[in-house]
Amino acid sequence: MERPFVIINSAMSADGKISSFQREQVRISGPEDMGRVRGLRAGSDAVMVGVGTVLADDPGLRIKSSDHRKMRKDEGLSEEPLRVVVDSLARTPLGSEVLGKGSILAVSKAAPEERLDLLRDKCEIAVCGDIRVDLPLLLSILHNKGVRRLMVEGGATLNWSLIEAGLVDEISVYVGAMIIGGEGAPTLVDGPGFSTDYPKLSLISADRLDDGVLLRWRVLR
Numbered sequence: 025m026e027r028p029f030v031i032i033n034s035a036m037s038a039d040g041k042i043s044s045f046q047r048e049q050v051r052i053s054g055p056e057d058m059g060r061v062r063g064l065r066a067g068s069d070a071v072m073v074g075v076g077t078v079l080a081d082d083p084g085l086r087i088k089s090s091d092h093r094k095m096r097k098d099e100g101l102s103e104e105p106l107r108v109v110v111d112s113l114a115r116t117p118l119g120s121e122v123l124g125k126g127s128i129l130a131v132s133k134a135a136p137e138e139r140l141d142l143l144r145d146k147c148e149i150a151v152c153g154d155i156r157v158d159l160p161l162l163l164s165i166l167h168n169k170g171v172r173r174l175m176v177e178g179g180a181t182l183n184w185s186l187i188e189a190g191l192v193d194e195i196s197v198y199v200g201a202m203i204i205g206g207e208g209a210p211t212l213v214d215g216p217g218f219s220t221d222y223p224k225l226s227l228i229s230a231d232r233l234d235d236g237v238l239l240r241w242r243v244l245r
């Protein structure tokens with residue numbers, strides 16, 4: 025099955041946390057990194073998050089500047105990248121910023137029909153998988169819709185599933201100048217963890233941005 029090129033983008037504290045132990049959003053990126061994130065988004069065909077991120081951060085995932093809008097037009101891209109939420113049980117609140125034209129809710133067959141009825145006029149619904157969202161299937165559906173470059177903006181559980189399934193090509197992680205702490209606080213990659221065959225990375229670049237470092241890694245196969 026063909027799939028898009030997949031880039032995980034995330035910001036973590038110096039101690040590897042991406043939010044607090046209360047799972048509340050922490051602004052880790054400074055202005056330079058946020059500008060870079062917006063640029064990466066503007067160059068993508070779709071942006072994906074897990075429902076945990078929707079519930080915690082309520083991201084809008086839209087293009088923010090007229091320069092980026094112009095850039096997309098010049099490159100023949102759609103006005104906005106598609107916004108995709110991985111949400112097996114259709115828990116995305118009806119008032120979420122991510123919903124609206126251009127949003128796709130990827131659910132499983134376990135999603136309650138009443139929730140789908142409520143969400144149907146706010147987004148496109150893609151049913152993939154029996155219990156959890158089947159990520160290889162979802163990526164192949166996105167590829168069929170013309171998505172060639174997919175940016176994943178978290179969170180920890182979705183990052184794990186994508187990496188575990190071998191579906192990630194690149195990881196961009198901004199390491200910010202702060203400590204968050206907390207053994208229960210989400211990290212760049214959570215899930216059960218690997219006990220063998222740890223995925224290996226190759227460093228593409230390391231650059232100072234604001235008071236932190238942007239690390240870009242290629243995922244090796």
Ligand SMILES: NC(=O)c1ccc[n+]([C@@H]2O[C@H](COP(=O)([O-])OP(=O)(O)OC[C@H]3O[C@@H](n4cnc5c(N)ncnc54)[C@H](O)[C@@H]3O)[C@@H](O)[C@H]2O)c1
Nearest residue numbers: 034035043047074075076077080157178179180181182185
């Ligand atoms: N610092 C950053 O860059 C950054 C970015 C995004 C999110 N976050 C933080 O991450 C936290 C959210 O992460 P999270 O781990 O709770 O949630 P998540 O965003 O990773 O969503 C995970 C949820 O997606 C659903 N799902 C369905 N099918 C799945 C599959 N096959 N694999 C994985 N998930 C599947 C499940 O309901 C699962 O609980 C929040 O605290 C948020 O603030 C930080």
Ligand SMILES: Nc1nc(=O)c(N)c(NC[C@H](O)[C@H](O)[C@H](O)COP(=O)(O)O)[nH]1
Nearest residue numbers: 035050051052053061081083084085086
């Ligand atoms: N790059 C980044 N740096 C951070 O310090 C941080 N806390 C996030 N968290 C991910 C979160 O979901 C983002 O804040 C979305 O990037 C918001 O997207 P919108 O501005 O709403 O479009 N992301």
